[in-house]
Amino acid sequence: MKFIYQTWWKVIAVLLVFSTFITGLLFRVPRLPIIHETIRNLYFHVPMWMGMLTVFVVSVYYSIKYLRSGKEEHDLAAVECVNTGLMFYTLGLLTGMLWAQYAWGEFWSGDSKQNSAAIAFLLYCAYLVLRNSIDEEQKRAKISAIYNIFAFPVMIVLIFVLPRMTDSLHPGSGGNPAFGRYDLDNGMKLAFYPAMLGWSFIALWIATVRYRIRLIENKKNAIN
Amino acid sequence: MPLINMKKLAFLLPLLFCFAIASAQQAQPVEMADVLRSSGKIYVVIATICIIFAGLAVYLFSIDRRLKKLEKEN
Numbered sequence: 046m047k048f049i050y051q052t053w054w055k056v057i058a059v060l061l062v063f064s065t066f067i068t069g070l071l072f073r074v075p076r077l078p079i080i081h082e083t084i085r086n087l088y089f090h091v092p093m094w095m096g097m098l099t100v101f102v103v104s105v106y107y108s109i110k111y112l113r114s115g116k117e118e119h120d121l122a123a124v125e126c127v128n129t130g131l132m133f134y135t136l137g138l139l140t141g142m143l144w145a146q147y148a149w150g151e152f153w154s155g156d157s158k159q160n161s162a163a164i165a166f167l168l169y170c171a172y173l174v175l176r177n178s179i180d181e182e183q184k185r186a187k188i189s190a191i192y193n194i195f196a197f198p199v200m201i202v203l204i205f206v207l208p209r210m211t212d213s214l215h216p217g218s219g220g221n222p223a224f225g226r227y228d229l230d231n232g233m234k235l236a237f238y239p240a241m242l243g244w245s246f247i248a249l250w251i252a253t254v255r256y257r258i259r260l261i262e263n264k265k266n267a268i269n
Numbered sequence: 270m271p272l273i274n275m276k277k278l279a280f281l282l283p284l285l286f287c288f289a290i291a292s293a294q295q296a297q298p299v300e301m302a303d304v305l306r307s308s309g310k311i312y313v314v315i316a317t318i319c320i321i322f323a324g325l326a327v328y329l330f331s332i333d334r335r336l337k338k339l340e341k342e343n
Contacts (some may be wrong), residue, residue, distance in 0.1 A: 052333075055333070063319065066319050067315060067319075071315070076298075077299060078299055081300055250329065254333060258336065
């Protein structure tokens with residue numbers, strides 16, 4: 046049976062995320078000014094981006110696969126991965142904004158991390174707009190696959206590279222504490238890694254469910 | 270005997286002094302949700318989150334199962 050139809054990894058993902066609710070909220074965390082207990086957002090806000098990243102990587106994989114094989118399923122897998130990724134993207138942005146309200150004083154302060162995340166969000170929205178603007182199926186699949194392959198590295202640079210090179214308030218940028226410093230705390234690793242892994246697989250799971258629905262829809266819409 | 274004690278004291282006192290300075294240099298205590306945790310109410314929040322996530326997980330599993338049935342029919 047194919048991996049996406051199996052149940053065991055879905056159960057593991059749920060259990061991993063469950064464990065982080067307990068470890069992430071109860072275990073001791075470093076006492077840092079300004080962020081206080083919101084340091085625990087590391088277990089909930091950051092995994093949203095990890096989940097997004099996972100499905101986007103899978104999406105690029107299927108876009109490349111589509112260009113090589115020309116099989117329609119690969120194109121459908123790529124779209125549904127982007128759809129799921131955008132959901133997690135939105136959750137990441139919203140939780141980040143909520144945190145910014147309390148740590149930085151404003152929901153949106155035009156911080157470079159926030160701005161480039163917004164630009165990358167539009168980049169992926171453009172992918173969906175591009176798809177819907179082309180009627181011919183093979184052309185649509187091919188063009189959007191190429192767009193997707195190019196959009197991914199641009200998104201990576203916008204979200205994970207550029208804010209680190211400029212003055213961003215976000216943890217991990219401009220000398221603000223992030224991984225390096227939290228990593229010293231072994232207690233935090235215990236909740237952080239399961240959260241990253243668990244949420245990645247949850248995102249993947251939702252993407253596979255969407256993909257399977259899409260396959261059925263596609264079959265129904267096909268000309269018999 | 271008293272000589273040894275004096276020696277010990279001479280060793281311990283500066284050490285204690287150093288410790289006092291080190292702890293005084295630490296930043297003032299950072300405010301955390303200690304009260305909430307000590308009064309045990311954080312467990313309520315954890316339980317709430319767990320219930321919500323359990324519900325969502327069960328829901329996802331049930332969607333998965335329905336989908337499997339549909340896939341078999343097709």
